[in-house]
Amino acid sequence: MPDILKMENIKREFILGPQVVKALRGISFSVQTGEFVSIMGSSGSGKSTLLNLIGCLDKATEGDYFLDSTNVKSLDKNELAELRNKKIGFVFQSFNLLPRTSALENVELPLLYQKGISRSERKERAMQALEKVKLADRFEHTPNQLSGGQQQRVAIARALVNEPVLVLADEPTGNLDTRTSYEILNLLQELNRDQQKTILLVTHEPDIATFSSRTLILRDGKLLRDFQNITVRSAKEALAAIPVNDDF
């Protein structure tokens, strides 16, 4: 399997007045297509900073980062935007759906920033993405007509619609209850297993990390551990194990 991303001695420093905050202090690792990687660490350990670099929202102060064999270092702002548009799908803790906008239109959004996609193709692809997250029947609903879990599934559909090589999720279950969290994890596991989507998921909950195939643990901006999970928990089974309570 080829490396879909490769980091070599990545450093990221923030200059805050006279102070230099070293958020990442030399990180190296690579990820292959089809992996499901969780990034763990305590608050402030640099997880989000790392994910932002991987997602080309930010550039490293030092080191090389290859995304799908492109060295990101040499790209300017516009080229980074284009790379995000074509190769990355983001899922956020707070969903970030546009209010008063239908699920379908929310999912279409990344395609609006791509050239040469007709209206009908855009609609069709957005519908397909909604089908993947099992929300095709809610395509006309606006975010305030959807539950938290459904909103996150719309957000995942939006992350999938451009057929990215990487899906990046920063604490995607942070705002959800356990059951809904497992539903989202089940969805991510299915995408990973059935469609070979490469997923990187940031979490600070060890429980969540057990559903991934590989875990990176950060501490103070350094990679503390990097290991394959020998037994990957199935979210589907975990979901079946918790009783269906009717308080939601």
Added chain:
Amino acid sequence: MNFFNLLRIALKALRRNKLRAFLTMLGIIIGVGAVITMMAIGSGSKQSIEETFSSMGTNMIIVRPYSNIPLPGGVRIGSSNIQSLTLKDVDKIRGEVTNISALSPGISSSGQAIRGAKNWPTNMQGASVDYLSIRKLSVSIGTNFNEEHEKSFAKVCVIGQTVVKNLFEPGENPVGQIIRFGKIPFQVIGVLTEKGQNTFGQDQDDIIVAPYTTIMKRVKASIYIQNIFASAEKEELSEEATKNIIAVLRSSHKLRKEQENDFDVRTQQELISTMSKTSNMMTTLLTAVAAISLVIGGIGIMNIMYVSVTERTREIGLRMSIGAKSRDILLQFLTEAIIISITGGLIGVLLGISATYFIANFLKWPTIINQNAMLVSFLVCVLTGVFFGYYPALKASSLDPIEALRYE
């Protein structure tokens, strides 16, 4: 980013907040509407004033007694009470000024016109046979009086339509009938063609014209006249004719060099241009006030766009994270501002036209909708949108995506 996607994104964003978009537009709507209406009223009244004066005779020259010198005690008196013009002046002008085609003394008397049980308060204008041609009046039934009538102090008159309506039964022919003005009986020998109201609301048909000799001798018993009316041969000659008349009158009144004129000569041309200037000034003033509201509308757009950018910081972050370039964000917000201003401008144009229509039809004010004014205020709107939308849009586009996504 292609243009249609840009438009689609901007329209969708605006549709999410229709009421706000409308309220933002309101300033522009009112501004453009006001500019168009004010300019329509302005040019309408200007044209109407010009028409009024032209219909009164553009070649006309009027001489009035005038004194800037207060009487002992500092009292100034109205021009009609100053007695400085006489028939001798009229004769001198007739003899010495060559570039005039018609000349008439003027002396008027106000009083009650009576016929049987009917009466009507009006004004009797004493004048020569030339008066009707100078004032662009014409006789529709009967005839004007002639020089024989003048010489014989004949008690004849021509009357306007308003006088006809108030003294005669509908369908009755006034020609040949006798009316009384005060105690003096006059025979009606002609009726004037209807002229209607002028811009100032004066009824131009409320008039009786009689030989000046008759008024001077029988009605007012005065040797002074109140006005001299003349027509320059051509419009272009009015100024020269005026100069000649002034020279003749100064010598006739034996005024020394240092003495001021005891009369005042006005041409219709001067009046027209004075009135036009006044009405232009009013139009400019009203339009300026309206334009200020347009600028305030523009500032309203800027204000709301800034609020909108701040409020939608996360949206901007999200758009950037899914591939929007800075330029896409800049253009999106700029497009939103321009859509607001163009739509506001179009509604404003419609509002302006409707308001003008309303004013023209219900208030009966003269109006002219100026296409250039429409075009200009519309363009100003678009520029306002670009200008006032640019800075908020620039602010939006220069946000850092990570910070924007983290914004609470």
